[in-house]
Amino acid sequence: MTVKQLPLPExxxxxxxxxxxxxxxxxxxxxxYGVEAAAGLVRDAGLTVTTLCRGGFLTAIDPAARAxxxxxxRRAVEEAATLGTDTLVLVCGGLPAGSRDLHGARERIADALxxxxxxxxxxxxxxxxxPLHPMYAADRCxxxxxxxxxxxxxxxxxxxxxxxxxxxxxxxxxxxxAQIARAxxxxxxxxxxxxDWTTPLPEGVLNxxxxxxxxxxxxxxxxxxxxxxxxxxxxxxxxxNDGLWARDGREVLAETAARFVTHVG
Amino acid sequence: MTVKQLPLPExxxxxxxxxxxxxxxxxxxxxxYGVEAAAGLVRDAGLTVTTLCRGGFLTAIDPAARAxxxxxxRRAVEEAATLGTDTLVLVCGGLPAGSRDLHGARERIADALxxxxxxxxxxxxxxxxxPLHPMYAADRCxxxxxxxxxxxxxxxxxxxxxxxxxxxxxxxxxxxxAQIARAxxxxxxxxxxxxDWTTPLPEGVLNxxxxxxxxxxxxxxxxxxxxxxxxxxxxxxxxxNDGLWARDGREVLAETAARFVTHVG
Numbered sequence: 001m002t003v004k005q006l007p008l009p010e011x012x013x014x015x016x017x018x019x020x021x022x023x024x025x026x027x028x029x030x031x032x033y034g035v036e037a038a039a040g041l042v043r044d045a046g047l048t049v050t051t052l053c054r055g056g057f058l059t060a061i062d063p064a065a066r067a068x069x070x071x072x073x074r075r076a077v078e079e080a081a082t083l084g085t086d087t088l089v090l091v092c093g094g095l096p097a098g099s100r101d102l103h104g105a106r107e108r109i110a111d112a113l114x115x116x117x118x119x120x121x122x123x124x125x126x127x128x129x130x131p132l133h134p135m136y137a138a139d140r141c142x143x144x145x146x147x148x149x150x151x152x153x154x155x156x157x158x159x160x161x162x163x164x165x166x167x168x169x170x171x172x173x174x175x176x177x178a179q180i181a182r183a184x185x186x187x188x189x190x191x192x193x194x195x196d197w198t199t200p201l202p203e204g205v206l207n208x209x210x211x212x213x214x215x216x217x218x219x220x221x222x223x224x225x226x227x228x229x230x231x232x233x234x235x236x237x238x239x240x241n242d243g244l245w246a247r248d249g250r251e252v253l254a255e256t257a258a259r260f261v262t263h264v265g
Numbered sequence: 266m267t268v269k270q271l272p273l274p275e276x277x278x279x280x281x282x283x284x285x286x287x288x289x290x291x292x293x294x295x296x297x298y299g300v301e302a303a304a305g306l307v308r309d310a311g312l313t314v315t316t317l318c319r320g321g322f323l324t325a326i327d328p329a330a331r332a333x334x335x336x337x338x339r340r341a342v343e344e345a346a347t348l349g350t351d352t353l354v355l356v357c358g359g360l361p362a363g364s365r366d367l368h369g370a371r372e373r374i375a376d377a378l379x380x381x382x383x384x385x386x387x388x389x390x391x392x393x394x395x396p397l398h399p400m401y402a403a404d405r406c407x408x409x410x411x412x413x414x415x416x417x418x419x420x421x422x423x424x425x426x427x428x429x430x431x432x433x434x435x436x437x438x439x440x441x442x443a444q445i446a447r448a449x450x451x452x453x454x455x456x457x458x459x460x461d462w463t464t465p466l467p468e469g470v471l472n473x474x475x476x477x478x479x480x481x482x483x484x485x486x487x488x489x490x491x492x493x494x495x496x497x498x499x500x501x502x503x504x505x506n507d508g509l510w511a512r513d514g515r516e517v518l519a520e521t522a523a524r525f526v527t528h529v530g
Binding site for chain 1: 360365366367368398399400402403404409410412413436437438439440462464465466467468469470480481482483486
């Protein structure tokens, strides 16, 4: 997503150029290219798929909408398996129109996970609940903290459901380090993502994630937390940023790799 | 602030028209009008001042900036006393330029409170730390939750330092109800403010607070939480909203009073 301006074949080539051997993919470009074809493209280039983003949106009350969401998530699990990644990131969904019931929405997510967890396991895939920053609680994700995400995940086995730790979403939370330790202790850190926090936030607050080093987040501090919790998996950089998307994708990828070395590596 | 388009004399008249007998004031218009004059204006109209907003911004590292902030907060305490309110709301400040140290910033706030708390007590004023929504953690307030605010407040006596509960800032937090109970148990709910959460958020995320009933927050639920915690003080409606500010202030005040009856009263 950091370089979504690059079509899949160019992304694969740019990764090779920049010495990037692992890549997180999003469903929309994969579906547009064809899931089998994308899997072959990536595999033939020697790239590993770290995670597939994203399933989720499991808060609907309407039965038809709920059934459609579950069906779409099963398809996402299948896509992840086809791509050869073991991790499907979940953005769990906001409040249904007119609802003010955060607790109820979180319980509907729990019910959905109870159905999807075993299905994911059957396909060799783990679900990774991503708590999103509280500014998205109404319209995008009612799971706002790692504590809430773990409360949901722990109702199911760790090889079915864990969490995604994304610095952009948790950096403000003084409870997050302890929750990372909690997640690590039960093997539930299924993904780790980096983005920096820059202000002012843009209208809609979606596409203003900062390039590593440009903002308020100490990347090494968070790397230290997941490290101490026993995490040895991939580290993804996921920047939704209109400014970066407007630039040449290969240049942005190379810059991001260099920033990673400076601020993380 | 909900009707900041109204100069103080018009605000006072509009309150009388709308049956509003208590008003929260902000420092800037009070200073512009003259603090003594404003106190007389409000008193002569039979209005009570609920709170003065705002002191705070206590995170500076630079000694001169820090001394200036402390001095300004002492002045804010004096203004509150002159206006006849016992409560000064604090917005504690963001990260200094270039800093990534949230913990250090919070400790500097604690140090400042240790100086300001006794000064406030001497003037019959209580400080009310307002946790701001985590989307303001970098540039406005490193105190993002009621738990963090209480951790700071509890270092000093309750009659010196407590917290402000504002629905806009805490509604997403499943720990907030328990923290409201914690605050109530030690007499530390010093202010209670309402605003609704509407999306999409505007650029800069400052002036998009929703009119009561327009958004995702169940006002009666939060009133129930502070009620159960023993809070019997005033309830303020504080809307930063470009749309409301562009309208006739008296009309907005009347509308807000009506919304209050529908969604809270």
